[in-house]
Amino acid sequence: MTSMTPFVMFQDGKGEAALDFYVATIPDSRLVAIDRFGPGDPGPEGTIKRAHAIIAGQAVMVHDSFVTHGFDFTPSFSFFVDCGDEAEFDRLAAALSDGGQVLMPPGDYGWSRKFAWLSDRFGVSWQVNLA
Known part of the structure; x- marks a missing residue:
């Protein structure tokens, strides 16, 4: 069986x-x-080798790269979140943009x-939608 999971790589x-x-x-x-780098592993001890999470019901993998890359997140990839009510939309839009950037205001x-x-404080882009 073939499957696909969004993979989010963080630096630092x-x-x-x-x-x-x-x-x-x-x-x-x-x-x-969560699986962490340990003693003798190539990455800094305690950082994430691979983590599996569910974010808004979506399976996501996360990794802390020990290699410094000349790239980071780009808004061309984003998580699209449908909110069922305006209060939840407002809460998520405020929380996700806090310390980040508003690319298109509500x-x-x-x-x-x-x-x-929005782009959150970690550089990950989010589209928040009132469904």
């Missing part, structure tokens, strides 16, 4: 802080399993009553 050991934030902030989110863009595109 930010993966665990990001996972903690997502699990605490986004409904239907939890950490499933508003009616014609395809939704309320939509926002």
Whole structure:
């Protein structure tokens, strides 16, 4: 069987802080399993070798890269979150943009009553939509 899972690579050991934030902030989110680099592994001890999480019901893998890359996250990949009510939309849009960047402020863009595109403090992009 072939399967696919979004894979999110963090640099500078930010993966665990990001996972903690997502699990605490986004409904239907939890950490499933985490495997850390240990003594003698190539990555800094204690950082994430591979983690499996559920974020808003979506399976996601997370990794802390020990290799410094000349690239990071780009808004061309984002997580699209449908919110069932306006209060949840407002809460998520505020939380996800706190310390990050608002790429498209909350508003009616014609395809939704309320939509926002944000980059969180870890550089991950989120589209938040009032369904």
